[in-house]
Amino acid sequence: xxxxxxxxxxxxxxxxxxxxxxxxxxxxxxxxxxxxxxxxxxxxxxxxxxxxxxxxxxxxxxxxxxxxxxxxxxxxxxxxxxxxxxxxxxxxxxxxxxxxxxxxxxxxxxxxxxxxxxxxxxxxxxxxxxxxxxxxxxxxxxxxxxxxxxxxxxxxxxxxxxxxxxxxxxxxxxxxxxxxxxxxxxxxxxxxxxxxxxxx
Amino acid sequence: xxxxxxxxxxxxxxxxxxxxxxxxxxxxxxxxxxxxxxxxxxxxxxxxxxxxxxxxxxxxxxxxxxxxxxxxxxxxxxxxxxxxxxxxxxxxxxxxxxxxxxxxxxxxxxxxxxxxxxxxxxxxxxxxxxxxxxxxxxxxxxxxxxxxxxxxxxxxxxxxxxxxxxxxxxxxxxxxxxxxxxxxxxxxxxxxxxxxxxxx
Numbered sequence: 001x002x003x004x005x006x007x008x009x010x011x012x013x014x015x016x017x018x019x020x021x022x023x024x025x026x027x028x029x030x031x032x033x034x035x036x037x038x039x040x041x042x043x044x045x046x047x048x049x050x051x052x053x054x055x056x057x058x059x060x061x062x063x064x065x066x067x068x069x070x071x072x073x074x075x076x077x078x079x080x081x082x083x084x085x086x087x088x089x090x091x092x093x094x095x096x097x098x099x100x101x102x103x104x105x106x107x108x109x110x111x112x113x114x115x116x117x118x119x120x121x122x123x124x125x126x127x128x129x130x131x132x133x134x135x136x137x138x139x140x141x142x143x144x145x146x147x148x149x150x151x152x153x154x155x156x157x158x159x160x161x162x163x164x165x166x167x168x169x170x171x172x173x174x175x176x177x178x179x180x181x182x183x184x185x186x187x188x189x190x191x192x193x194x195x196x197x198x199x200x
Numbered sequence: 201x202x203x204x205x206x207x208x209x210x211x212x213x214x215x216x217x218x219x220x221x222x223x224x225x226x227x228x229x230x231x232x233x234x235x236x237x238x239x240x241x242x243x244x245x246x247x248x249x250x251x252x253x254x255x256x257x258x259x260x261x262x263x264x265x266x267x268x269x270x271x272x273x274x275x276x277x278x279x280x281x282x283x284x285x286x287x288x289x290x291x292x293x294x295x296x297x298x299x300x301x302x303x304x305x306x307x308x309x310x311x312x313x314x315x316x317x318x319x320x321x322x323x324x325x326x327x328x329x330x331x332x333x334x335x336x337x338x339x340x341x342x343x344x345x346x347x348x349x350x351x352x353x354x355x356x357x358x359x360x361x362x363x364x365x366x367x368x369x370x371x372x373x374x375x376x377x378x379x380x381x382x383x384x385x386x387x388x389x390x391x392x393x394x395x396x397x398x399x400x
Contacts, residue, residue, distance in 0.1 A: 123373055123374075125374065171373075173323055173371075173373060173379050173381065174323075174325065174381075176379075176381060177380075177381045177383075177385075178378070178379070178380060178381065179373050179376075179378070179379035179380075180377075180378060180379075181373065181374075181376060181377045181378065183377075185377075192396075193396040193397045196392075196393040196396045197393045
């Protein structure tokens with residue numbers, strides 16, 4: 001069976017970079033935004049819309065809103081969100097069957113649970129996340145305070161999305177094999193160390 | 201500066217064995233129960249009493265009980281608990297200054313925070329912890345239910361002790377560098393993988 005690494009991560013923790021570097025060290029395939037492109041193809045929705053559904057619209061995923069939405073005619077949006085998740089599940093399952101790989105986010109840890117992936121969660125302290133965001137220019141014109149608010153909002157969305165589809169708490173250690181604090185850590189070295197965990 | 205690894209662990213997670221094996225692989229000193237012996241020497245209390253204070257008597261550490269205890273004459277016990285903690289801090293600081301080492305529990309992560317230790321927390325799912333306890337015969341004559349109750353009680357004590365002296369939540373990922381789930385994991389292999397994290 002292929003070796004699969006899934007990476008959940010707090011915004012700004014460097015989880016994505018760590019995953020990319022780990023895939024490089026291991027010679028594994030790496031899937032991140034590529035998955036959105038595939039979902040768009042499969043569902044015939046625009047990539048931009050798919051991105052909105054999976055990253056920016058947690059409110060349409062909450063049962064309480066869904067219940068309301070039936071009466072105000074939003075159920076099309078909800079059905080599309082479900083279709084996007086179904087497509088995502090199929091695509092992730094296909095990718096995992098194809099080769100050894102590292103997959104970022106997208107509930108891949110849950111979708112692939114029967115394939116026994118190494119489930120990693122990456123986090124860091126606020127200062128370190130702010131520094132990483134600034135270094136990669138994510139919030140060029142934002143103040144620390146604004147950036148921090150954005151970080152919180154993104155993580156809240158990720159948590160809501162994850163919890164809605166898996167019924168589990170995002171970032172709760174019980175659902176991961178390894179939780180890594182990247183505060184002040186060099187991601188290149190970390191990726192090299194981490195490779196040992198996968199290649200056993 | 202010496203390399204220090206501290207290991208916090210849930211009861212039955214194999215954290216102690218992992219620490220011992222890691223120290224072996226790395227050629228580091230290993231401190232666990234040895235610390236109690238040293239505390240006993242330093243405080244001139246019996247080792248058994250020291251063990252009680254640090255492992256079995258969280259109620260005497262709670263401020264609310266302490267407040268009560270002044271009126272019922274238990275403050276000697278509280279003062280001794282404080283003396284034990286002070287001795288423990290000194291001993292751990294001395295050991296860390298002496299050589300590279302792995303230290304199990306005892307708030308060592310907090311006591312040594314200025315020395316930048318690699319702070320590991322080890323946990324596992326209940327089934328796996330039960331299996332580990334049985335394999336090492338910790339609860340020979342106990343049923344699963346009794347064993348589970350004991351596991352919970354020990355962890356509760358550890359959490360109360362840690363929180364009392366550090367003001368931090370025991371097992372909360374923010375205070376650790378690496379959180380490792382040992383469910384179904386071979387600890388010997390894990391120790392070898394982990395060595396890479398320390399030797400960087």
